[in-house]
Amino acid sequence: MAYSHSQLETFESCPLKYRLQYLERIKAGRRSIEAFMGTVVHATLEKLYRDIRMTRLPSPEEIGRYYLDRWETSFGDDIFIVSREYGAEDYRETGLRCVQEYYDRYYPFSGGVPIWLEKMVRIPLYDAEGRQIDFVGVLDRLDGLEGGRYEIHDYKTSQSLPDRGRLEKDRQLSLYQLAVEEAFPDAREVELVWHYLVFGRELRLRRERRDLEEVAAAAVEVVQRIEGSRDFPPRESELCEWCEMQEHCPKRKHLFMTASLPVRELGMDRGIQLVDEYVEWRAKKLEAEEQMEKLRRELLEFADFHGVDNIRGSFKVLSIGREMKPKLPPAGSGEREAVEEMLKREGKWEEVSALSAHKLASLLSSGSLGEELRSRLQEIIPFEESASIRLRKLE
Ligand code: SF4
Numbered sequence: 572m573a574y575s576h577s578q579l580e581t582f583e584s585c586p587l588k589y590r591l592q593y594l595e596r597i598k599a600g601r602r603s604i605e606a607f608m609g610t611v612v613h614a615t616l617e618k619l620y621r622d623i624r625m626t627r628l629p630s631p632e633e634i635g636r637y638y639l640d641r642w643e644t645s646f647g648d649d650i651f652i653v654s655r656e657y658g659a660e661d662y663r664e665t666g667l668r669c670v671q672e673y674y675d676r677y678y679p680f681s682g683g684v685p686i687w688l689e690k691m692v693r694i695p696l697y698d699a700e701g702r703q704i705d706f707v708g709v710l711d712r713l714d715g716l717e718g719g720r721y722e723i724h725d726y727k728t729s730q731s732l733p734d735r736g737r738l739e740k741d742r743q744l745s746l747y748q749l750a751v752e753e754a755f756p757d758a759r760e761v762e763l764v765w766h767y768l769v770f771g772r773e774l775r776l777r778r779e780r781r782d783l784e785e786v787a788a789a790a791v792e793v794v795q796r797i798e799g800s801r802d803f804p805p806r807e808s809e810l811c812e813w814c815e816m817q818e819h820c821p822k823r824k825h826l827f828m829t830a831s832l833p834v835r836e837l838g839m840d841r842g843i844q845l846v847d848e849y850v851e852w853r854a855k856k857l858e859a860e861e862q863m864e865k866l867r868r869e870l871l872e873f874a875d876f877h878g879v880d881n882i883r884g885s886f887k888v889l890s891i892g893r894e895m896k897p898k899l900p901p902a903g904s905g906e907r908e909a910v911e912e913m914l915k916r917e918g919k920w921e922e923v924s925a926l927s928a929h930k931l932a933s934l935l936s937s938g939s940l941g942e943e944l945r946s947r948l949q950e951i952i953p954f955e956e957s958a959s960i961r962l963r964k965l966e
Pocket of ligand 1: 585587588805806807808810811814815816817820821822823
């Protein structure tokens, strides 16, 4: 199996999305408008450079028309917009501006020769045992310059600009550099160039062989994590809004299904009814608990004031029990350590220290246990499903 940068990125951001998309191969029935805009911009810049390669420089109007035609002919009902502020026209205009500003900035395109355009590349990587793991990707553009110099260009239409630190962590273009060096043995110098089109910015980076080796080793390590995974848990984040797998994901399925319901039908959904009832009863419970606590304090005050332990009601008698209970010194304090030490010395520690399921669960998931010990423990510990309920704000 070959792995792409987006596969690794998907696994790192949400293992469940990885499973749905790449192992179960569920076809997403929808595309985000951001992804759509990116595709149309890429296609337009590819056309621009194909024409240049044919020694025919299209005019800016022609390029603008190509972009708009492509937008109109490919736009469909499958495209979704997360933003409540901006509509499809805003995105269309942003993409058009990206293309036009790019054209103005690089006109008359006298830099390098576009050798590769939207080229599929395959890079063989190797793990510590020498097993080959293929990394694949589509390189936006490779320019050849004089004197064995090459530039790998990548177009970005995202709304965020990375800082230098994030750029230096880049995996995708660094691995493409390995493909370029393999394909062109005369490559003396390879530069990575990102075009952040929304910002009209060009970011450049040179990578040493040691950097490339580190990136390759890190990519192999992610592949090993993928291949060693048994569970692919969902990982909720702000990216969920843009996830095309929401209708297949237990974290988002109900939110997704009800998002398209007309307001008048929302109250008919059993899930919504149950949550609303739960919210109502929880509020009553909290109020009752507050009231009980207040009464408890007043009863104790009454009992203290009158010097009584039993208080008569109309139908019941309330009894107050009093005992002195030990209060544990705070964890990490000298007193706490001294207590533990004494109990251990006297062989009484086992009687007071209990193994808790909660602590065991957090130890197993903490990553502080060695892999071998974790697997051995998991083999002998029976697991049972436990569910918890938590309320959060509806976005
Ligand atoms: S909706 Fe979120 S949690 Fe669910 S698969 Fe997509 S990214 Fe993962």
